[in-house]
Amino acid sequence: MAPRGIHARSTAETSLRKRHARARLFALFCAAVTWAGAALLMLLLYQISVNGFKWFDVQFLTSFPSRFPYKAGIKSALVGTLWLISLVAIISIPIGVATALYLEEFGKKGRLGRMVEINIANLAGVPSIVYGIIGLAVFVRGLGLERSLISGALTMSLLILPVIIIASREAIKVVPMTIRHAAFALGATRWQTAWSHVLPASFPGILTGVILALSRAIGETAPLIMIGALTYVAFLPEGPMDAFTALPIQIFNWVSRPQEEFHELAAGAIIVLLIVLLTMNATAIFIRHRAEKKRG
Numbered sequence: 001m002a003p004r005g006i007h008a009r010s011t012a013e014t015s016l017r018k019r020h021a022r023a024r025l026f027a028l029f030c031a032a033v034t035w036a037g038a039a040l041l042m043l044l045l046y047q048i049s050v051n052g053f054k055w056f057d058v059q060f061l062t063s064f065p066s067r068f069p070y071k072a073g074i075k076s077a078l079v080g081t082l083w084l085i086s087l088v089a090i091i092s093i094p095i096g097v098a099t100a101l102y103l104e105e106f107g108k109k110g111r112l113g114r115m116v117e118i119n120i121a122n123l124a125g126v127p128s129i130v131y132g133i134i135g136l137a138v139f140v141r142g143l144g145l146e147r148s149l150i151s152g153a154l155t156m157s158l159l160i161l162p163v164i165i166i167a168s169r170e171a172i173k174v175v176p177m178t179i180r181h182a183a184f185a186l187g188a189t190r191w192q193t194a195w196s197h198v199l200p201a202s203f204p205g206i207l208t209g210v211i212l213a214l215s216r217a218i219g220e221t222a223p224l225i226m227i228g229a230l231t232y233v234a235f236l237p238e239g240p241m242d243a244f245t246a247l248p249i250q251i252f253n254w255v256s257r258p259q260e261e262f263h264e265l266a267a268g269a270i271i272v273l274l275i276v277l278l279t280m281n282a283t284a285i286f287i288r289h290r291a292e293k294k295r296g
Contacts, residue, residue: 076233088217204288251266
């Protein structure tokens with residue numbers, strides 16, 4: 001019996017060493033892939049910085065696009081982007097969070113509910129160009145909103161709504177059931193429990209999903225091209241029904257030109273887009289941190 005036990009123990013130790021070796025190899029592989037992606041990103045940022053910062057000045061920020069590179073700027077595209085992302089946030093965040101709250105707290109868990117969940121998950125993977133086609137057919141032509149800011153905002157809201165809904169539902173799911181039970185025990189209704197307890201507790205997670213969704217929206221180009229966002233705008237939009245352009249459209253326009261100066265202008269516009277994106281994300285992260293600290 002002793003030799004058999006020793007042999008079994010030796011076999012188990014050998015198997016354990018093999019599993020540990022495979023785990024170390026997998027960890028090294030993941031680290032290599034991660035650092036390779038980070039290196040490519042840093043290389044891309046370096047190339048953009050070298051080409052773009054030479055054009056980054058007040059004139060670049062306060063001038064309209066032009067056929068002459070040294071007179072061209074991103075004023076209309078920057079203002080259009082700020083208008084667009086503000087309207088998208090106003091439209092998509094309330095609808096997305098309300099939908100997630102209803103599906104998780106009030107909706108029935110039957111066949112219809114499962115069908116809705118599957119469709120929302122599928123919509124999150126639909127290519128953005130499809131949303132552009134829908135926006136063109138429904139908002140631009142069907143509702144007669146023309147090629148306006150509100151058409152672009154509604155189209156981009158459709159694009160990011162599945163992401164907001166899924167992320168918000170996951171944030172609501174992790175709220176402990178004890179919070180709900182305590183509210184019910186004190187006589188709160190289901191709506192009061194959801195509004196006053198579940199929603200505040202899930203706010204940091206919801207905000208994370210909103211950050212990811214708006215970050216996707218601010219950089220999308222294909223839907224805006226489909227609905228007809230202008231590539232040359234020498235005026236500023238004054239309302240939701242005005243024509244507009246956006247930074248991704250302006251970048252796409254400059255990159256498609258043969259002159260090297262316009263490629264460098266596109267790099268400068270990318271830097272501005274990254275600054276807007278990072279500022280927006282930093283603000284949202286600060287709000288989330290304050291919410292978590294207050295909750296704790």
